[in-house]
Amino acid sequence: MSTARLEYNGQSWDFPVIEGTEKEHGIDISELRSKTGLITLDEGYGNTGSCQSAITYIDGDIGILRYRGYPIEQLAEHSTFVETAWLVIYGQLPTEKQRQRFSDLLTKYAMIHESMRNHFQGFPTNAPPMAILSAMINAIGCFTPEVLGSDNELNFEENAARLLSQVRSIAAATFKMNAGQPMMYPRPEYKYAENFLHMMFSVPNARITPDPEVARALNQFLILHADHEQNCSTSTVRMVASSGANMYASVSAGVSALWGPLHGGANVAVVEMLEDIRKSGMTPQVYMEKVKDKNSNLRLMGFGHRVYRNFDPRSRILQKAADIILTKLKINDPLLDIARHLEDVALSDSYFVDRKLYPNVDFYSGIILRAIGIPLNMFTVMFAIGRMPGWIANYKEIHDATRLKINRPRQIYTGELIRDYIPRDQRM
Secondary structure, eight states, X not given: OOEEEEEETXXXXXXXXXXXXXXXXXEOOTTHHHHHSOOOOOTTSXXXXXXXXXXXXXXXXXXXXXXXXXXXXXXXHHOOHHHHHHHHHHSSOOOHHHHHHHHHHHHHTOSOOTTHHHHHHTSOXXXXXXXXXXXXXXXXXXXXXXXXXXXXXXXXXHHHHHHHHHHHHHHHHHXXXXXXXXXXXXXXXXXXXXXXXXXXXXXXXXXOOOOHHHHHHHHHHHHHTSOOSSOXXXXXXXXXXXXXXXXXXXXXXXXXXXXXXXXXXXXXXXXXXXXXXXXXXXXXXXXXXXXXXXXXXXXXXXXXXXXXXXXXXXXXXXXXXXXXXXXXXXXXXXXXXXXXXXXXXXXXXXXXXXXXXXXXHHHHHHHHHHXXXXXXXXXXXXXHHHHHHHHHHHHHHHHTSSXXXXXXXXXXXXXXXXXXXXXGGGOO
């Protein structure tokens, strides 16, 4: 085993270098503090591996994303969200028997407890959908006491299916509440994406028949968001799960982390940017020139990524899906034309190319959701539905660990030195 040497204050220590299956290397500093009395400082964890995980592999330099070894391009083309969810959670593509059983569980648990419907009435009609989603996911545990018990293999599969299935029902009910419409029950004959579209857009006196192309586009959207390594929300799920919290509490915390605009709000920001360009009458070329101007406060949303230094592979898939869905629905969306022009400018301008500012997954996802009829305030909820398999899989990795070890980061203290308490009448 190779090692890395740390030298400090006349002493030296060797630490093992571990290697991942894709030849990634990392210095194992698990015993750094016990050996040296030192810790590392890495604000934002940009250089810190918080865990070893077998779920997702990303190579941001060349634009690779794989779930359990399977390229995202193949899964988006050939798989379904339900099959991909099983793969992400359990590590293998399901057999027909496993797929059918899991699908049956999704159907069985699609309806939320009837008493939970009353909880929606307790929220203001303008309550943020992500706040409702987080609260209602946590509430599931109150109506299913077995969630709080031991997660044996059978219980885990049922709990995972319940969460994956009911998150659709919660999201659709939130939309209906905001729209002043009655909530719709799921229909057992519909598949995952079709059922969500039905619960979102049907009303009791006018049920829709979900369009297959729309369902396929939604299916691809969900697959592309199923997991993305140790991002903020996934790391939050693992952090909470490490305390021994149940699956629903852990995932509810992940929803709250995703709610932050720096994480889950990027596709909203893209649509808002495109709308601003359209309303201003500014050409994409002029807008891009202003983006380059240091004295301008305009920002280019949907380009670049903290991980990818090349094309986000998901963006190419969604670009094609956007073309198909807009053609199918006969939608002439001026925002798509603006988006295409922005992309053309960025890919031909050395300013953006040199900075590796390529389109990311958020650049086209907002246009697809907009075409389907999803309102802007529900975009991050859609992200959360897609990310459920990854959150559950990361929870499972923590749960399956030989010994549960609570996550507990260290810090460098920069506050005051010791000082004595001052009575109130003596304070200046």
